[in-house]
Amino acid sequence: MDAVRSSEAKSVHAFDRKNTMSHAIRSTPADVKADLADEFVHLARVALAGREQDVTMFVRRAARRHRTDCPELAEALIGLLRQNPTRANPLRAELDSPIPVDGDSRLPLLRVVAPDATAEVPILPAETYRVLTQIVDERKHADRLAAADLAPARSLLFVGPPGVGKTMAAAWLAHQLSLPLVVLDLATIMSSLLGKTGTNLRHAIDYAKQRPCVLLLDELDAIAKRRDDDRDVGELKRLVTVLLQQIDDWPTGAGLVIGATNHADLLDPAVWRRFDVAVTFDLPETSQRGEAIRRFAGQPLPDAAVDAAAIASKGLSFNDIERTMLRLRRRCLLEDQPLPGMLAEHSARLVAELPRTDRLQLAQTLVGMSGLSQRQISALTGVSRDTLRGFTHRRE
Ligand SMILES: Nc1ncnc2c1ncn2[C@@H]1O[C@H](COP(=O)(O)OP(=O)(O)O)[C@@H](O)[C@H]1O
Ligand SMILES: [Mg+2]
Structure with a gap:
């Protein structure tokens, strides 16, 4: 396995070198001009399409390709790449030395x-x-x-x-x-x-x-x-x-x-x-999930909606919750729906995927802690109202 990997790595190097060399050998002035024209058209295409990452990648490749036949061009391109990632960096004035880059790709390491x-x-x-x-x-x-x-x-x-x-x-x-x-x-x-x-x-x-x-x-x-x-x-x-x-x-x-x-x-x-x-760092507990739901909701939510969603999102990370909340908010906006209803619907879907033992436990918790009615809890958890009444009696 090791041998395979390192020989793969070597052949990648060899391919790179061969490419550069064959380019250098067959480079008559006419060839170079034709190549540059092709490259220019390609660059114009990705730039006009606003594909910024592709432009960067193109410039990086061009710098490598022209290292031998046109070192000044390669040097100028590398200079531009170096400036680019740091230009938007507000620390630039404070940090005297440039951010180190990878020797081959010129991409920043940090x-x-x-x-x-x-x-x-x-x-x-x-x-x-x-x-x-x-x-x-x-x-x-x-x-x-x-x-x-x-x-x-x-x-x-x-x-x-x-x-x-x-x-x-x-x-x-x-x-x-x-x-x-x-x-x-x-x-x-x-x-x-x-x-x-x-x-x-x-x-x-x-x-x-x-x-x-x-x-x-x-x-x-x-x-x-x-x-x-x-x-x-x-x-x-x-x-x-x-x-x-x-x-x-x-x-x-x-x-x-x-x-x-x-x-x-x-x-x-x-x-x-x-x-x-x-x-x-652990996955969030119920109360922390509730806090995250409130934070990422961008608007006040009724306690019951938060409680239900917090319980339903068992096993999710903060990042999962953030992404879900943002998706629901976008949908609410596009469909002109209120967030609490959308959240309750989403919670019901999450709960439906939990095994019955979990759903029973959730139903029991909800009966104890939130402002939801038995009908709502039953709809949310799929646990019958008869069973829910059993929980209430046992609590009394
Ligand atoms: N404990 C947390 N409190 C609030 N938001 C969090 C928390 N953890 C993650 N997030 C949200 O998820 C995003 C990604 O989290 P991140 O810190 O990159 O996770 P990790 O490094 O543990 O993989 C954060 O930018 C933040 O929006
Ligand atoms: Mg991380």
């Missing part, structure tokens, strides 16, 4: 979010919230800690399923600390050829170390996987070593480094141990 960008407070269990606010307080009172020979926590590990606020919490922490958030997505870095990954990783982390910031190592499991998958074992081991060293060497004054992962079980215990504090 995403930088300015500290003055809005950061919403994630909905969190009280205990998690307390852990995060302590991190902020430690930084704010570093001198008091120092007097007692203590240093603020430098590194955090966020563990939990997708869509529950790990990235959001990192952004919120950065905001609280008035520091830029620098995001290094390891899944993206790992998808580049392994040979370059170590270099990319070092460049990216060095950049973050040189300025006060919160560095988020997102999708950490992509690199820090236990060494039992089918990648090149030696190379992966070296990458893990690079990463762990970087975390160990993280200067206290530089800010905070946060690792985030959806797969805690894939992380080598050696990686876990490197972080000062580990924070677990």
